Amino acid sequence: MDTVASTAKLNNDEIFDLMKQFITEVIGEEFVEEMDITPESSFTKDLEMDSIEIVSFSEKIKQHFGDQIDFTGWLSSMDLDQLIDLNLGTIINYIQECQ
Amino acid sequence: MPIIKVNNRDVHIQELNKGAAETVLLLHGMFSNLSVYYFNIAPILAEHFHVVMYDLKSHGLSERVLDGYDLENMTNDLCALMEALNLDKVHLAGYSFGGLIALKMAIRFPEKLKKLAIIEAPNPNDERAHGLIDDYSKDFLEHYVENFTDTTKVRMGKRQMERNHRMYEYLFHQTSIKKDMVAEKGFFSDPAILAVDKEILLLYGTYSDCLDTGKDLNEKIKDSKLIAVNGDHNIPIQEPALIGNTINTFFIN
Numbered sequence: 001m002d003t004v005a006s007t008a009k010l011n012n013d014e015i016f017d018l019m020k021q022f023i024t025e026v027i028g029e030e031f032v033e034e035m036d037i038t039p040e041s042s043f044t045k046d047l048e049m050d051s052i053e054i055v056s057f058s059e060k061i062k063q064h065f066g067d068q069i070d071f072t073g074w075l076s077s078m079d080l081d082q083l084i085d086l087n088l089g090t091i092i093n094y095i096q097e098c099q
Numbered sequence: 100m101p102i103i104k105v106n107n108r109d110v111h112i113q114e115l116n117k118g119a120a121e122t123v124l125l126l127h128g129m130f131s132n133l134s135v136y137y138f139n140i141a142p143i144l145a146e147h148f149h150v151v152m153y154d155l156k157s158h159g160l161s162e163r164v165l166d167g168y169d170l171e172n173m174t175n176d177l178c179a180l181m182e183a184l185n186l187d188k189v190h191l192a193g194y195s196f197g198g199l200i201a202l203k204m205a206i207r208f209p210e211k212l213k214k215l216a217i218i219e220a221p222n223p224n225d226e227r228a229h230g231l232i233d234d235y236s237k238d239f240l241e242h243y244v245e246n247f248t249d250t251t252k253v254r255m256g257k258r259q260m261e262r263n264h265r266m267y268e269y270l271f272h273q274t275s276i277k278k279d280m281v282a283e284k285g286f287f288s289d290p291a292i293l294a295v296d297k298e299i300l301l302l303y304g305t306y307s308d309c310l311d312t313g314k315d316l317n318e319k320i321k322d323s324k325l326i327a328v329n330g331d332h333n334i335p336i337q338e339p340a341l342i343g344n345t346i347n348t349f350f351i352n
Contacts, residue, residue: 031258048256051134052159055113058137059101076142080336083138 022060039089111160112153115145122149128195132159143343168279170203192216223283299323304330
């Protein structure tokens with residue numbers, strides 16, 4: 001469970017696809033089918049993810065990237081307004097910077 | 100997802116800083132989940148402590164369970180979890196209903212506890228909590244979300260509304276939660292509270308409906324200290340860094 005699946009450097013499109021895969025696993029395919037997920041999609045407003053789903057999503061990032069990325073630490077540095085406005089593009093940029 | 104079996108049931112746990120010498124265990128409230136700690140409070144505590152968070156039964160990602168929502172069963176669950184994780188003695192922090200579980204632990208199993216932090220534990224005799232269950236309907240949830248989401252600023256969409264509705268429907272109409280909560284009405288009159296011999300930090304919101312309960316507990320428990328934090332019942336969401344740092348300092352010293 002704790003093993004890191006991949007350490008290969010990913011480009012923006014690959015990170016986007018991986019994030020979409022994680023979101024699908026967390027909220028379920030039936031909901032994702034109805035959504036148009038783009039880098040502009042915000043977690044809370046567009047994807048309607050609640051905090052326990054964001055915990056699951058964070059865990060998936062942790063499992064995949066291991067110590068390379070402190071995703072939870074990064075999220076915890078944000079205030080509530082920043083968290084609410086957080087979109088996929090910002091996360092992709094953050095992961096890209098950490099790799 | 101770290102899901103472990105405790106008493107043959109799936110329990111969702113999260114752990115930080117596993118190698119630390121001392122452990123802090125965090126209890127969330129009713130109709131909430133461990134995420135109330137996960138993003139801000141737990142990382143602050145994890146700078147010094149091994150931190151364990153878990154979802155109570157039927158909450159978050161833990162398994163749904165039909166009964167055992169009274170404080171005796173909830174503390175039994177906590178003991179079983181401690182055993183499963185090989186934890187002999189921990190610092191314990193509980194928010195809202197989790198604060199009541201923490202207090203019950205101090206009465207039943209003081210030998211398993213170091214210090215306690217109780218955040219916004221309500222008086223179980225408060226009729227409003229029981230009324231909420233009686234009045235529950237989807238309209239109520241929509242009205243509630245419309246009017247009370249200002250404090251947490253997160254507006255619920257359709258999918259979340261449905262998800263929450265399903266959780267409330269299950270808990271209120273299929274489980275024994277209501278009966279179990281009503282059965283705890285007299286908990287604060289239990290003389291055992293007066294005999295609690297633990298160092299306890301009470302954290303309450305300055306504008307919270309529960310502040311008087313905090314004052315009451317402060318009077319009852321001899322080794323307790325009450326700190327009022329700017330905010331209402333939602334102080335862990337409104338002031339996470341302040342709550343995290345205050346608990347951290349209290350547990351360290």
